[in-house]
Amino acid sequence: MKQIVSKEAFNEGLAKLLTEYDIYGPVRHPYRGTHSDTDKIQYQQVHSFDEMEWDEKSQFSPKSAVLPINQLLFYFVEDQWLEASETMRKILVFLRPCDLHGMKRMDEIYLNNGAPDYFYERRRKMIKFVVVGCKETYRNCFCVSMGSNVPEDYDAALNIRDDHFELDIIDEDLAVFAGREADFDIDYVTENTFSIEVPEEVDSQYLAEHDMWREFDSRCIACGRCNYVCPTCTCFDMQDIYYKENEDAGERRRVWGACMVDRYTDIAGGITFRSKYGSRMRFKAMHKIYDFRKRFGYNMCVGCGRCDDACPQYISFSETIEKVGAVMKQKLNEEDPA
Amino acid sequence: MKQIVSKEAFNEGLAKLLTEYDIYGPVRHPYRGTHSDTDKIQYQQVHSFDEMEWDEKSQFSPKSAVLPINQLLFYFVEDQWLEASETMRKILVFLRPCDLHGMKRMDEIYLNNGAPDYFYERRRKMIKFVVVGCKETYRNCFCVSMGSNVPEDYDAALNIRDDHFELDIIDEDLAVFAGREADFDIDYVTENTFSIEVPEEVDSQYLAEHDMWREFDSRCIACGRCNYVCPTCTCFDMQDIYYKENEDAGERRRVWGACMVDRYTDIAGGITFRSKYGSRMRFKAMHKIYDFRKRFGYNMCVGCGRCDDACPQYISFSETIEKVGAVMKQKLNEEDPA
Amino acid sequence: MTNEYIPQAAVIREIIPHTEREWTFRVETDGTNTKPGQFYEISIPRYGESPISVSGYADDFVDFTIRNVGRVTNYLFDLKPGDKLALRGPYGNGFDIEEFKNKEVIIVAGGTALSPVRGVIEYAYYHPEEFKGFSVICGFKSPAEVLFRDDIERWKERLNVIQCVDGAPEGYTGPVGMVTAFIPDIEIKDAENLQAIVAGPPVMIKFSTLELQKRGIIDHNLWVSYERRMHCGLGKCGHCKMDDTYICLDGPVFRFTDARKLFD
């Protein structure tokens, strides 16, 4: 159902939904950025549309709404284990088309790679997505190249207009907005400031031995920002915590993990795989544009460009993809100079 | 006897004189100035004309040739006193017209103020003066205003020309130079960059109470440079020195004194006269343009301007004279408004 | 929907020390669905979970042979029989004994990596007639670090077992040298059909497989068992992925035809 909704009516509709739904959207926190007198934009619960920041790209993706940064799994008390509870409320997440594409990839890992993940599935079932149409690309976006520019499979979608919204409601549960019917398409970006070609043919073993990654050994600082801001990075670490007051009681959590960060591959006995940062870059890049696709049929990366936005070392992931493409092209040329 | 003498002949003449004479002239000492990488120009013994510096005004006057800075008067051994000796050689001092005028003032104090000074007279008798003509005024000179621009009473005089000298020999003892006779006048400056009017009428008591001096209380730092560089300052201090090796033996010296410097007026019991620096300025100024004249009939100051050159506080003595004049003029106007 | 993340408490029946630092914990749990080469996630307080290979099993117990490598495993070495361990599993594919039956078999194992293959060796010990030959080369850093000492002596009765050490004090009489040094000496009848297993640290795997290939073993018949950071054991956490392979789901045992495509 497509309708035009005034600002007031839209907020009234949200107010209605709030009785049943926790709503998540991007929120600007002034002065809370990495650098002094800069802001942070992260996803979190909101209570009205005005709380949300859509002018600037959020530094973090909406994945925290689906996969909590710190997720309590269970408590342990002596030798009993008690499962942690999940919200009983429904969840509505406002997000951009690319991020919605990211959700599909997260589902793939958590629901289709081996058995469905108990905790993920439990929360995921409560979630609906409202796509916010994109009229203009941000710097570093390459969603068009990744084919994740077009909104798909949303529960609702909206275009933000000067004094009203264009609202396309698919899930009837969300049809609580007073407006008039209209026809429109949900905005999406058809051209980014640049486009890249993702190589079809990726010889990961050839690449693993290629020295293209060595530049990152020194450029990358392994901070993990590219992982943490990525809407498709799904790794986690598990943590056990024993309460200081009683060490026989505690809890196990899972928290976002990052393949770029130290200790990711550590195993007992002091062995670490991929201690070179360039190798971690390769591991991540391969996951985003090769092995995930090999396993699930499409690229993991959605081209939101947040990794580029966030990298303090100005490593561009989109350029890294291009470099991989160039290496592969060169290899093909060498093998078949014709 | 006026003659033109080549450089070579002039130096040959000097060489002849050196057998009998100690020759004094201004000498430049590179890097020995007050500030780093600046020079010092002082009077001292020389052995050729080239050692002398005439392009720039010497910072110190030639008076050190006549009145040694440190003059040993006598030795004492237990309760006997042994007079210090004086040079047996004759002395020739090259100097500018203004400085020669200064010598006249020094003679006045040392020979005519009370009985002739024993030590001064003893040395003075050995000295002859060679005036070096002045073609151009230096900054701060006001010899014309002081009437000390015209060379007078010299034993010889010379003009420095590009490749020769014009030499006017009065004292026949000095007539040792090979040259040809010629007619010329010894150069002298007829106009300085400024001229001042020295007040005829000076009411020193009125001035003593005038607050014109108070500005110098804070401006002057009582360093005494104006005294030490002055060709007419004649004051001295006496110093006793007991030898460290035998305190029953020692010597008495006199050294240049300075009315601007602390301790000049100190008497036993902690009493100091003129502790304010402005009062010292007044004392000095009155001496230079009033009380010396009152005693001897002409001004003491010769307008060489070295006090201005030397003053780190940029106090101008010529302007001070003008200020005195202005105060006196104002006083006369007040007394007789017509 | 079962919650696979929640571990079970299991009582320690017996603790069998091999060396000062390497002990086998025999834990009372149903081992019927367990295969050699599989692993369990064992909870270690203050550290979290650690993937530990099964080094033996029966209907009512599973053995975990653990090296005390410090901080992480220290806790375990304070436990006594009767205490409980929290564990979940088994995970991974493990070795399929059927693949090896009626064939010549060579097993090359280094250090604690003897654990994942111990089940295979035990099977061969008890059923030597089911194999056309069964050689074991197991290497340890030094004589003091030899694991499963009694087992090895016992295995020697029926199998061709070379137990070597990388280095030894003077006067030591056993074989000294890297495991790779002993591969050329193994008597091989039918290299093309011979099944070989390599288990150990990465470098050992690399050179042992090379050496075995030199002996004519074909990659398809060459098996390796990978040690990686199997963290969730469920194909979610990402830590154990190599290329498109999740070791916890698709491994840790691979034919070398597959394994050679795996790299870090």
Place this chain on the structure above:
Amino acid sequence: MTNEYIPQAAVIREIIPHTEREWTFRVETDGTNTKPGQFYEISIPRYGESPISVSGYADDFVDFTIRNVGRVTNYLFDLKPGDKLALRGPYGNGFDIEEFKNKEVIIVAGGTALSPVRGVIEYAYYHPEEFKGFSVICGFKSPAEVLFRDDIERWKERLNVIQCVDGAPEGYTGPVGMVTAFIPDIEIKDAENLQAIVAGPPVMIKFSTLELQKRGIIDHNLWVSYERRMHCGLGKCGHCKMDDTYICLDGPVFRFTDARKLFD
């Protein structure tokens, strides 16, 4: 050409202490050419020379009354009779007794400045008949600092002597107050011809002359004795100059008509 700078050694005949700090040194030298108010340059080792007023004299000695003001004069106070002092002089004009004869005379003196006028007073003591009146006001800081105690008592026999102190402990019975306070009390017969002498520190001179002027003394008959830094004593070194006057040559004794033009 005589060298006036060279001092002569003179033996100390007697040392007469007045107070703890003020002693008179009686030195064996020809005093015939000396006048009251003149000074000698006395050499003080490690300091140089100091101009010291003559406080008394005779044909064969000169007295110097000196206050021990510390560093400078300390040395002198270690001397004993028979030791030698180096001195040259006398310098300065001094008082001309003729000016005062047959006139009323008032002398106002403060502290050690009693020295330069002591010769005048002594003359009056021995020849009181040559004056129409002779008053002395001599002031000291405190009773302990009174100089020439015996002299004063002696003078009182024949002259009008007021010896006052600026301040005194309780119980002191003598006159207390500044010298200026006693000037109004002096009996004056013929102010216009009266000769007055003031000797002392600058402030005392200033107020005493004022007070004497109030009594009708004319400046021409008012004499002051200046303390300045007479350093060479010969009109060369410059230190003692005031206006165009060299105190060492033209003073230290001046008619007030001249002295009032002198200032610092």
Place this chain on the structure above:
Amino acid sequence: MLRDVNTRKVMKNAFRITKHKYKTALRVRVPGGLGDPLVFRTVADIAEKFGDGRIHITTRQGFEILGIDMEDMPEVNEAIQPVIDHLDTNQEKRKAGYPASGTRNVAGCIGNKICPKAQYNTTEFAKEIEDMIFPNDLHVKIALTGCPNDCIKSVMHDFGIIGMCLPEYDQSRCVACQACVNKCKSYSVGALSIENNKIVRNHEKCIGCGECVLNCPMLAWTRSPKKYFRLVIMGRTGKKNPRIAKTWLKWVDKPAIMKIIANTYEYTAEYIDPEAPNGKEHIGYIVDRTGFEEFKKWALKDVELPERCEVVPTVYWDERKIW
């Protein structure tokens, strides 16, 4: 030609008495160090027209335009007016140049205009101080630095104002990557540790450098929006006894600092040695003379310290000689 010159007036007017008599140099003050093309071009023009073409960049973020004839000082004062106007420098009389030079240019590191490490805008704060204290003849040196790296060397100043980041921790965003712990240890004072997979911060040890915030990839550490500062005092260079300033106030705020500085001027005016050479006595020596307690009494008068502020009761300086 100029003869008599009141050197004090010259110096007060921000011209220098140089080693070359009758040659001066104009000291141009750039508060907090932030200039722009107009300032640069005006300075260049003056150097060309009145100076000998040399412009020295001072260590206090000013310029000295060298080789000016003292005769030209009034014209130079006119010529520098655009800079004074443009930088909004306090002035007593237009076209009369700078009215005082005792208190030195308030210096600032580049601050958070662009520097990633800085906690505040040093230039703006410098300007506020400048507005309050200039013109002033008292010899006080103030420097502002964005973070304890202290590029401006505030620890050699009478007042060093060092930006502090009060880090606030959102445990729910922390993934225990330990970047903060590692960076705090390697770059800073090691005030962070990890316990039970969460970070524990030792507030006493923390110097507010902000490395935790800067390096937190999750922005679990963020900066309190309230600006805090460390005030270090009475550092100095110099012949006699150069010394590093010591911390007096930690977690102090801007209003308190402003008031303390204002108070210090009153204290200095009261206690300055009237016999001091050129009437200049450096504040640090005055504090040495009156004792810290007296300084403190004056400086803290009517100052409201923020609740979080920590006060070192008595400041001691190290004065082992370097010479």
Place this chain on the structure above:
Amino acid sequence: MLRDVNTRKVMKNAFRITKHKYKTALRVRVPGGLGDPLVFRTVADIAEKFGDGRIHITTRQGFEILGIDMEDMPEVNEAIQPVIDHLDTNQEKRKAGYPASGTRNVAGCIGNKICPKAQYNTTEFAKEIEDMIFPNDLHVKIALTGCPNDCIKSVMHDFGIIGMCLPEYDQSRCVACQACVNKCKSYSVGALSIENNKIVRNHEKCIGCGECVLNCPMLAWTRSPKKYFRLVIMGRTGKKNPRIAKTWLKWVDKPAIMKIIANTYEYTAEYIDPEAPNGKEHIGYIVDRTGFEEFKKWALKDVELPERCEVVPTVYWDERKIW
């Protein structure tokens, strides 16, 4: 639009990584702090054309031209070429900007170009050092100051080169006015006293400030024409342990200092921690690690110290924390 940027290359090229992504700032180095109208105008032009108009004057006598788009870096490098040429700054490739930024601008106080107190021309000496050590990535800070007043704060540098005046006394010109004694006592260390109406100088105490020469009205005290320096080492600011440099060599000369600096670069290259963040380890921390003895061994290699030179055998720094 620029995406991938090698930040190390950017930094090595003297552009800054700012807090604003893709915005940079050019650091213009002015050795010894001496600029002129061409430098100032070029900087102004760049600020106007490529920057946002803001120019920060750094504490090390450079300029930072703010708000430059990283895209424009090549053009800015071309535009700054006149400054590089004009200041004769070492460069590897024309129009490629600055080739390194590890070693910081060699800073100098105004020196004896005009300052009455300075003992030498800091700018010229700075330029000689610059010529020798640039371009260089090693993190070394050098400052030259004309006299121990140390306006440049050389005591916060790795190498502080402090001008020393070796005063020479002409007894025959001394009138015992005691200006030197008084000034040495009130302004400096009190190394002079008067005995028997002549001045006695305590050479051990003397810091070579030159106050005796400056204040001698008779020029009885003059300066030895040979230039001497005090070399103080390993001072630093910073988060961890700011400390004042300590004297290592007293009465050392320029050739020895040049050689010592050159040697120090070899030492640093040998001992720098290969794991140091960004390959930058500040020389002071390296000395802390290797010990002073090892540093000394390298630094003094083939150095000819002047006869008069006094060497402190082992340098100890005070590191009581200021934080």
